[in-house]
Amino acid sequence: MMSLWDDREVDAYHGPLAQQVYASRLLGRDHSLVLHGGGNTSVKLRERNIFGDQEEILYVKGSGWDLETIEPAGFAPVRLERVLRLASLERLSDAQMVQELRAARTDPSAPTPSVETILHALLPYAFVDHTHADALLAITNTSDGARRVGEIYGDSVVTMPYVMPGFDLARVVAQRFPREAGRQTIGMVLLGHGLFSFGESAREAYERMIELVSRAEAYLQARGAWAIELSAAPPSTRPSRAELANLRRQVSEAAGHPVILSAHTDARSLAFAQRADLAVISQQGPATPDHVIRTRRVAQLGRDVSRFRADYERYFAEHAAKSEQPLQMLDPAPRVILDPDLGVMTAGTSAREADVAFDVYAHTIDIVLRATALGGYQALPANDIFAVEYWDLEQAKLRRSGDAPVYAGEVALITGAASGIGKAAVDAFLRRGAAVVGLDVNPGVCAMLGDRTDFLGLECDVTSAEAVEAALDAAARAFGGLDMLVLNAGIFPSSRRIEALPIDEWRRVMQVNLDANLLLLGACHGLLKCAPRAGRVVVIGSKNVPAPGPGAAAYSASKAALSQLARVAALEWGVDGIRVNVLHPNAVFDTGIWTENILRSRAESYGLSVEEYRKNNVLRVEVTSRDVAELAAEMCGPLFAKTTGAQVPVDGGNERVI
Numbered sequence: 001m002m003s004l005w006d007d008r009e010v011d012a013y014h015g016p017l018a019q020q021v022y023a024s025r026l027l028g029r030d031h032s033l034v035l036h037g038g039g040n041t042s043v044k045l046r047e048r049n050i051f052g053d054q055e056e057i058l059y060v061k062g063s064g065w066d067l068e069t070i071e072p073a074g075f076a077p078v079r080l081e082r083v084l085r086l087a088s089l090e091r092l093s094d095a096q097m098v099q100e101l102r103a104a105r106t107d108p109s110a111p112t113p114s115v116e117t118i119l120h121a122l123l124p125y126a127f128v129d130h131t132h133a134d135a136l137l138a139i140t141n142t143s144d145g146a147r148r149v150g151e152i153y154g155d156s157v158v159t160m161p162y163v164m165p166g167f168d169l170a171r172v173v174a175q176r177f178p179r180e181a182g183r184q185t186i187g188m189v190l191l192g193h194g195l196f197s198f199g200e201s202a203r204e205a206y207e208r209m210i211e212l213v214s215r216a217e218a219y220l221q222a223r224g225a226w227a228i229e230l231s232a233a234p235p236s237t238r239p240s241r242a243e244l245a246n247l248r249r250q251v252s253e254a255a256g257h258p259v260i261l262s263a264h265t266d267a268r269s270l271a272f273a274q275r276a277d278l279a280v281i282s283q284q285g286p287a288t289p290d291h292v293i294r295t296r297r298v299a300q301l302g303r304d305v306s307r308f309r310a311d312y313e314r315y316f317a318e319h320a321a322k323s324e325q326p327l328q329m330l331d332p333a334p335r336v337i338l339d340p341d342l343g344v345m346t347a348g349t350s351a352r353e354a355d356v357a358f359d360v361y362a363h364t365i366d367i368v369l370r371a372t373a374l375g376g377y378q379a380l381p382a383n384d385i386f387a388v389e390y391w392d393l394e395q396a397k398l399r400r401s402g403d404a405p406v407y408a409g410e411v412a413l414i415t416g417a418a419s420g421i422g423k424a425a426v427d428a429f430l431r432r433g434a435a436v437v438g439l440d441v442n443p444g445v446c447a448m449l450g451d452r453t454d455f456l457g458l459e460c461d462v463t464s465a466e467a468v469e470a471a472l473d474a475a476a477r478a479f480g481g482l483d484m485l486v487l488n489a490g491i492f493p494s495s496r497r498i499e500a501l502p503i504d505e506w507r508r509v510m511q512v513n514l515d516a517n518l519l520l521l522g523a524c525h526g527l528l529k530c531a532p533r534a535g536r537v538v539v540i541g542s543k544n545v546p547a548p549g550p551g552a553a554a555y556s557a558s559k560a561a562l563s564q565l566a567r568v569a570a571l572e573w574g575v576d577g578i579r580v581n582v583l584h585p586n587a588v589f590d591t592g593i594w595t596e597n598i599l600r601s602r603a604e605s606y607g608l609s610v611e612e613y614r615k616n617n618v619l620r621v622e623v624t625s626r627d628v629a630e631l632a633a634e635m636c637g638p639l640f641a642k643t644t645g646a647q648v649p650v651d652g653g654n655e656r657v658i
């Protein structure tokens with residue numbers, strides 16, 4: 001591990017706090033040191049208060065901030081003397097500690113100080129960094145971790161036994177650190193938890209962290225326990241998307257709400273999930289306690305969710321019985337599932353949460369394999385992990401996200417997603433918390449939204465059965481299944497009278513606007529049937545169904561047949577709880593099919609100017625893609641929970657329809 005400190009970059013950071021911001025970001029950027037809000041840093045400064053008195057102020061990472069992206073405002077300034085006195089108390093409840101730390105801030109609008117604030121205050125160094133470095137955890141999470149730490153670091157670090165983070169840990173450090181530290185001390189190892197480094201400058205503390213982690217890496221390298229090669233056998237059977245959807249449904253049932261289930265079948269994930277010793281090494285516990293809120297204590301092995309659930313309930317009952325306060329069981333659903341054919345699957349109430357669980361578990365795999373190579377991975381006992389899992393201050397991290405959006409944990413698939421109504425629908429469903437799969441013949445759909453984790457854009461010609469199959473397989477691997485389907489892709493050929501309409505053009509319109517949707521409905525039925533809250537389909541029809549226009553025979557006939565297909569689907573699938581409704585938009589001109597030419601020729605066929613044609617409806621309003629997309633999104637929601645087989649116009653009112 002190399003220091004990334006760059007004096008040219010640091011020039012932009014004036015003053016000690018800014019330099020600690022810079023160092024924190026360097027630490028946060030390396031995910032083998034800290035992950036997703038883990039770790040914390042601080043700096044102690046002397047400042048003049050409003051009365052002109054000098055005061056020692058501890059700037060410590062605020063909870064809710066991530067080291068990778070932290071800013072000066074992410075550090076909470078607290079009065080050092082007041083925080084230090086807290087360590088002299090015999091007892092301090094979590095609620096009292098949080099209240100006291102908040103009260104010790106010099107700026108009430110600053111974030112809540114980290115739960116490790118008292119510990120940072122106690123360490124007699126200006127700059128303090130704390131990480132959960134993979135390399136160190138691979139060493140401490142072995143049966144003789146303490147001896148190995150002594151061998152690697154000698155007296156350059158103080159080693160602490162595992163103690164529950166927060167006030168208890170601060171008390172132990174308050175008693176032991178002054179006795180054990182000396183001039184040679186540059187850091188502190190917390191067994192089963194992580195690593196601290198100290199310095200008189202941001203650079204010194206940071207570079208000591210790098211040095212300490214590098215020594216751990218060198219130790220692992222020297223014992224052939226650093227780069228662990230894994231080779232995966234090809235999966236014995238290729239699991240079907242129905243199997244994935246069924247698994248997702250069971251996990252959702254256990255969770256009490258729909259979840260995203262992401263399968264990771266990269267070579268390393270597969271190889272880990274295929275290891276012969278998996279039942280031992282994956283059932284020890286997390287590498288550092290705060291990972292428990294992302295991954296649960298252990299992963300589920302194979303596809304039996306009911307067994308995981310029963311094991312979790314037993315684990316809760318056993319440890320809750322020893323708790324001083326009554327505890328409410330969290331949902332008993334797994335967050336990580338290991339399967340020889342499906343690799344590493346992770347679950348979350350959003351694609352982002354499932355992704356975070358995978359990131360954490362990918363590092364757990366590295367740590368477990370390295371510790372195994374050293375002689376055996378050994379995590380903390382279950383009761384220590386349970387205490388952190390049910391620690392209110394950890395659960396607060398998950399609660400911070402607030403109320404779940406309406407489609408949290410659900411998946412929507414939208415065709416014709418690269419433009420017009422489809423693109424607006426992608427946005428409408430994402431804003432409502434769904435993960436979205438967007439299909440389009442235009443390859444631009446793939447990179448349409450950058451690399452956000454909750455959108456999968458796939459180039460797909462929906463008239464090709466193979467292309468649709470491949471897209472649905474990819475959707476199931478990415479998110480676990482399908483809850484909502486918006487059939488939007490369609491073509492609108494230029495205006496032609498029947499006697500001039502070639503059969504090939506007629507067939508092409510039928511193929512895209514009708515046949516492709518039959519194909520999609522058929523291919524999606526199994527997934528929709530498996531949706532935790534029952535499937536929903538919205539079909540984008542057309543005003544041309546109730547009120548056809550001259551010159552649009554193929555289009556009108558295709559949309560009429562599509563509407564009839566949707567009505568039959570509503571009849572056939574009602575028994576599965578799947579709702580199928582049709583929207584009839586009219587004159588939505590900001591879509592891909594409306595070129596200037598088509599617009600002009602349609603206007604002419606009604607004897608109107610283009611401007612008149614745009615607002616040619618009862619309300620004299622323009623109907624936009626967004627209007628249609630928002631209604632499509634709402635039709636999948638609770639407002640329409642008891643509506644199926646409906647045909648709803650979104651056209652500003654049409655005299656020929658009303």
Ligand code: ZN
Pocket residue numbers: 039130131132193194
């Ligand atoms: Zn920690």
